[in-house]
Amino acid sequence: MASTSSLRSPSTWVFAATLGLLIVSLWWNLVGAPTEATMGTIQRIFYYHVPSAAAAWTALLLNAGASLWYLVRRSPVADALALAGAEVGLAFLTIVLITGPIWARPVWGVWWVWDARLTLTLAMWVMYASYLILRQLTPPGSLQPRLAAALAVFFAADIPIDYMSIRWWRTQHPSPVLFGGPDSGLAPRMLTALLISMAAFLAVMGCLVWLRYRQEMARGRLAALRQRQLLLEES
């Protein structure tokens, strides 16, 4: 059994380092990075929006990989990782979907456009929300991870086709004029801020997945122990 909440535990140091990274990135995002020339201060939301998207995609990729692993091996480790990935991924997707419109309103003049990337993000949010709802509505036991894995594999196969089809749809109509994106020449200090922020968000994502995974494994062990106790009492 791993020791819990002891200062010697390596996870404590990882959490502390993540917190430190978050504080450093906060300084870089608000002070260190220069104010963008045309958009002004609102552009700083970029340092939250893009890293959240990266964290969400990484967590959901983990969900897809773990689900596939579960289908092949039926391992409870894979199931706990898949659940953790979906939950944390959904949380970061929510941040993306909230910061996006806040940024878009002053810059594009609208809260939302049905552009390929936006539509896909919203669709993914609905998908993984329904994945968690399915898990909630399925009776516990071996059935729940199996159905969840079967669903997650469908989602993973669907997302690339989704993106392709929505792009076709949108390229038929003239797409709204979006701003050129960070690729069109990001100032060096902006890039530094972005990279630090990216590292911080990925580290937060990793910590949350790890905590959620540990929690889920502990829950499984507890359920097994309870069952054994019931059996012993009966006999």
Add this chain to the structure above:
Amino acid sequence: MGEWRIAAAVCARDLRIELRTREALLAMGFYALLVMVIFSFAFSSDASLTLRAGGGLLWVAFLFASLVALDRAFLREAGESSLVGLQIAPASRAAILAGKFAASYAIILGLEAILMPLFAVLFNTPRHADWGGIIFTALLGTWALAANGTYFSAMCAHTRQRALLLPLLLLPVSIPAILAMVQATQVYLTGEGMANYWLQLLIGYDVIFTVLAWALADMVLDIE
């Protein structure tokens, strides 16, 4: 018995139940008709509405009606431990799922055959509309809905709140298929644009998800 014969037996049984009770067809038919009528109120229908959004109108009506049929596909098995009976049949889960799929596919197509002429009358489709193309799109699009829908319906059969969960699972995964069938139907209705890309997308989608559902049938159709 061979796999195909089991699938055919399951399909024949489902169709026989449907023909005797006409549960799904009646419920779905009225439901889809209502959706069309509500649309005509909601969007103050005239000929220009059909030109702008006819494909969308037709498919939203079909989509909601299909959800009713797909929910019923496994609702039927809930009583009298019928699902257990199916699962102890000496056949692979894929064969049983294929049989259920074929029955749902036939029932939904039957409904569409009734609704399409109604749609043409109620929404004054243009004279030059290419009905061959629309029917071909419907065959492909309904395949996508029925294949995914049967798979998810089997999945939801194990859960509480089945009727709520089915659209939640089916609709987001079906986005590419819905987009393709609406766009292709729109092209055939108005005669403007190209439908080829959309049909290719639909065929690719059908193939990928049919194979995936077939491969994962064991996962969703099983009891503890």
